Amino acid sequence: MVNVPPSYAATSTSTPIAQRPPLNGHRPSSGNDGVARTKVLLLGLRRAGKTSISQVLFNHLAPKQTFYLETTMRITKHPFDSVIPLEIWDCPGNVTVDTLGAPLSQFATMIFVIDIRDLYNQPISRLVEFIVAAYQENPNMSLEVFVHKAEKLQEDDKIENFRQIHERVSDRLLDISAEYEQVQLNFHLTSVYDHSLHEAFSKVLHKLVDSLPYLEDLLNVFCANSQSPKAFLFDTASRLYIATDASPVDSATFNLCCDYLQMLNSFGSLYKFATTDARRLPITPPPPASSAPSLSPSSDTTTPTVPASPDAVTRVSRDRFYPSASTSLHPSTPGTTLTYHLITPQLALLALLPTSVYEGRRGLIEFNVVFFREGVQEICQVEKEARTGG
Numbered sequence: 001m002v003n004v005p006p007s008y009a010a011t012s013t014s015t016p017i018a019q020r021p022p023l024n025g026h027r028p029s030s031g032n033d034g035v036a037r038t039k040v041l042l043l044g045l046r047r048a049g050k051t052s053i054s055q056v057l058f059n060h061l062a063p064k065q066t067f068y069l070e071t072t073m074r075i076t077k078h079p080f081d082s083v084i085p086l087e088i089w090d091c092p093g094n095v096t097v098d099t100l101g102a103p104l105s106q107f108a109t110m111i112f113v114i115d116i117r118d119l120y121n122q123p124i125s126r127l128v129e130f131i132v133a134a135y136q137e138n139p140n141m142s143l144e145v146f147v148h149k150a151e152k153l154q155e156d157d158k159i160e161n162f163r164q165i166h167e168r169v170s171d172r173l174l175d176i177s178a179e180y181e182q183v184q185l186n187f188h189l190t191s192v193y194d195h196s197l198h199e200a201f202s203k204v205l206h207k208l209v210d211s212l213p214y215l216e217d218l219l220n221v222f223c224a225n226s227q228s229p230k231a232f233l234f235d236t237a238s239r240l241y242i243a244t245d246a247s248p249v250d251s252a253t254f255n256l257c258c259d260y261l262q263m264l265n266s267f268g269s270l271y272k273f274a275t276t277d278a279r280r281l282p283i284t285p286p287p288p289a290s291s292a293p294s295l296s297p298s299s300d301t302t303t304p305t306v307p308a309s310p311d312a313v314t315r316v317s318r319d320r321f322y323p324s325a326s327t328s329l330h331p332s333t334p335g336t337t338l339t340y341h342l343i344t345p346q347l348a349l350l351a352l353l354p355t356s357v358y359e360g361r362r363g364l365i366e367f368n369v370v371f372f373r374e375g376v377q378e379i380c381q382v383e384k385e386a387r388t389g390g
Helices: 050-058 063-068 121-137 155-176 178-182 196-206 212-226 251-270 274-280 310-318 355-360 362-388
Strands: 036-044 076-081 085-090 107-115 142-148 185-189 230-235 240-244 324-328 336-342 347-354
Touching: 036 050, 036 121, 036 362, 050 063, 050 076, 050 085, 050 196, 107 121, 121 142, 121 155, 121 178, 142 155, 142 196, 155 178, 155 185, 185 196, 196 240, 196 251, 212 230, 212 240, 212 347, 212 362, 230 251, 251 336, 251 347, 336 355, 336 362, 347 355, 347 362, 355 362
Parallel strands: 036 085, 036 107, 107 142, 142 185
Antiparallel strands: 076 085, 230 240, 230 347, 324 336, 336 347
């Protein structure tokens, strides 16, 4: 029986990605490195947890160490490269629309962080001020509210405070004008001590990735051809998921993938792959026959030396080793296996597979991963060319 290659026709369209207008309407601006970075504005009052969020997500700071972070005194810009290059503006607590130093039209997303235990009047007043200004200058801006430090309260108090903050913000906007009723505000309950922060920021990131529909189509095709109930495309460094398939996201499954990815990040550097050194070895011609016993009747016959062609050297140097891993979640029958496949140096595919399918049809799974990897790499290349102008 001949295996038919998985069909990825659903992801192809007549218009190249680079020629399409941005789906979310924002306009990236070029940074010092010449790359057009999408800007994200991170706001909130003093000690709300803004710097903790950026340090835990993008600088691998342990959550317990956030207590020792100094108060942000000036605007700090954090570049972050994934499918799209981002620039996170971490602002001090006293910044206002007038003192920001940049028009709100430059930003694609505004994230306002509120301490769930804070007195609500002052942060809500500052949040409403920025919402009104953003609505006038940049109506397409995505507005996100992180009700942060949720671990400080019990479950019932946590939900009640979250509801009150949501209602007070809505009421304050309606008091100003009825037109603000149509403003789309997204509220997230977050904490650095669990994966709620990663899940909330992942949802924010989805609105910034113009190629998200094509990545989701690739994941849907992979799941259909591999019998996978759930698959994520993760950024390995920050553990944010860039895209997922059409099935609903289960928090327990997402938490499991985050923990597994964190474990691989922690211990992966301890292992050295043999192919890494083999890839660096130069291609040398075979030794002449005079240096070894000759099998030919004539002792004067030598083996011709064929120099390595430049194409062969280039082909070997471009070979990249893509590590993979798997773990069994339920050893009992039928069982489930969590798999990891590196797609690009920054992205990895994490998928749930029935253990029977993974063990019995592993070759087909790897075959599908190769096609998925080629599709994602092509999308990332187009994104890179569109932003660098190359």
